[in-house]
Amino acid sequence: MDNEILKVKNLKTYFFTRHGIVKAVDGVDFDLRHGECLCLVGESGCGKTVTALSILRLFDSPPGKIVDGQISYDGLNLTTCSSEQLRQIRGKDIAIVFQEAQSALNPVLTIGDQIIEQIKLHLPVDYARARDRAKTLLGEMGIPSAESVMSYYPHQLSGGMKQRVLIAMGLSCDPQILIADEPTTAVDVTIKAQILDIFLELKTSRQMSIIFITHDLAVVAEIGDRAVVMYGGKDVETAPVSEIIGNPKHPYTSGLIECLPDISKSTGKLASIPGTTPNPIKIPPGCAFHPRCPKAMEICSQQEPPETTISKEHKVNCHLYT
C-alpha cells in the first residue's frame, strides 16, 4: 500500500548480557499508515518499548544490537543508516514521547529553554521565533499561561503538565511520526483523558501518524485505529481495533480482553491470565504463549506458528487457525 509511512519488518533487537542473550524483540512486523494511530499492546516486558527505541536506535549499545530486520522510513533503512542520518531524523521526522515525564525533562533547565533548544536544533529560526513557537505549542497543549510556564523548572509543574510539555517538545519540529511510549501510564484518570484528547486532536487535525504504546486496552479502544498485540518479543495479532476488541483470534488477545473488568456483570473475582510473561532469556520454544495458553496443542510447543490471514486486515500467529 502506498500510504505506509513506516515499515518494520522482522525486527530483532537482542541484548547481549552476562546472563545470556535477551531477545527483547524477536521478529516483529508491522507497518504504520499515514495519519493513523497504531497501538502496540502487551504486558510489561513483551518488547513494546524496545521496539519503539529500536526505531530510533536509542537503546544502549552495547549490550543492545539490532541483529536482523528492516525499518524503512522515507526510502531509508533506519537499522543500517549512519548515526548522523539518524540524528537528523530523530525529533524532526520521528519524535518520541516518554512515559515518565518527571525524569524525561532536564531538572536544571527551564521548560522554555528545553523546547526552544529543541526547535533551534532542527529548524533554522532565531531565538525569538523559536520562543514564540514554543509558547504557541504549549498553548495548543492546553497549558494555561504558557508565558510563565516557559520560565518554570520541571519540578514546579504537575505530572499532567509535564506530560503536556513533553508532547509539546515532541511536536516542536512537526514530525511525521510521533511515538508515544505509555504517555498515560504515570498520570491520573482525568489527566489521562485530557492527554488522550490531545492525541486524538493531533490525529484528526494534523493528520499525524502515531505509534501509541500501551498496556491498557481501554486506551486502545479509545484512540487506536489498528493494534498490534505483542507477546514475548513477537507480534501475535494485528488487526483494526474494532476487530481486536470484538473478534479477537489469538488466545492471548482474548485473555487480555477478558481481564478487563465489566461493569455490567458482577462476578466477584476479576479474570486473569495464569502465569507471567516469559523470561526473555529463556523464551519457550514454539509459540511463546503455549505454557499459559488455555487452548494449547501439542504442536504449539514444537513449532512456531506462522502468520495466518483471517481477513485482509486481520493477521494472527496461532496454530489454531493454520
Next chain:
Amino acid sequence: MIKRLRDIIKRVSQHLRLNTRLINYYWQRTRRNKLAVSGLAFIIFLVALAIIGPFFTLDPTEANFEEKNIPPIGFVTEQSIYSIETDEFTTKEVPGTWKHPLGTDSKGRDMMAMIVSGARVSLQVGLIATGIAIILGTIIGVLSAYLGGWVDNALMRFTDIMMTFPFFLLLVLIIFIFGPSLAFIVLAIGLTGWTGTARLIRSESLSLRTREFVVAAKALGASDNRVIFRHLIPNVISLIIVIATLSIPGVILAEAALSFIGLGDPTVSSWGIILEAGQHSLNTAWWVAVEPGIMLFLTVLAFNFLGDGLRDAFDPKSNI
C-alpha cells in the same frame, strides 16, 4: 553575529532574573551556617584587598635599610646596632610605627604592602590553578562517564596513574625542569590536580547518563556534544562549585609549600615567599614569618568553611 550576541545576552539576563529565586534559596540555606558566612566575608575582604589594596599601600619592593626589622604596631623589639667608631654593639628599643603598621622585614620593606600584594598572587594562583584543574577534571570525568567502554577505561586508568604519582614530587620535578616561574607553578598545580575532580564528576555523570532526560534529548536529535554540555554538565554544576571551593585552599597551600622549600617564583612576593624569607630571621623579626602564616591559615580556613557550607546547602538531602 550581533543578533546571536543579543540572543545570548537576552537569555543570560532572563536566566539571572529567573534564578534570583533559586540563588536566594541557596543563600538562605548557606546563611544558616555562621562559619560559612564568616568564611565568605573573609574571602570577599581578601578579594577586595587583592584588587584595590595595592593602590593604597607602599611599594612592596622598595627596600630601606634604615628602617629594617620594625615590629608591628604595639610591639617593641630590641635591636643591636653596630657602631664602627666605638666598635661596639649598642642595643636600642624600636617601637612599631604607623608608617609600617605591620612592621618591616630585614630589608626594610613594608610588610603590609607585601602581604597585600601576596594576597593578589596567592588568590591568582588559587583561582587559576583550580580553574585549570576543574575544567580538566570535568571534561575527563564527563567524557569518561558518557562515552563509557574503552574510553572510560583508558581515561580512568590514566587518572589512576596520575593519582599514584606523589603529587608534590611531581610538582617539584616539573618546576625543577621548567624553572620557577609563577606561570609554570600555576600550570603545574592545575595539570596535576584534576584527578579527584575527574573521579567525582564521573561517578555523578554515570548516574545522570542513564536518566531518561538524556535518552529523551537524544531521541529528539541532540548530538553528543549537546548532551554533554547542555544536559550533563549543568547537572553537575553544584558539585563543581563545591569541589572548586574546597580545592582552592589546597592549591594556595601547595604554592606556599613550594615557595617555602625555595622553589617559588622569586620575582613575586607570594605569602609562601615571604614566609620562607621570614623563617631565617625568626629570632630578630618573628612577624615576617608569622603574618603571612596567619593570612594563609585564615584563607584556607575561610575557603574550607565556605565549601562545607555550600556542600550542605546544595545537598537536597541535608536538613539545615
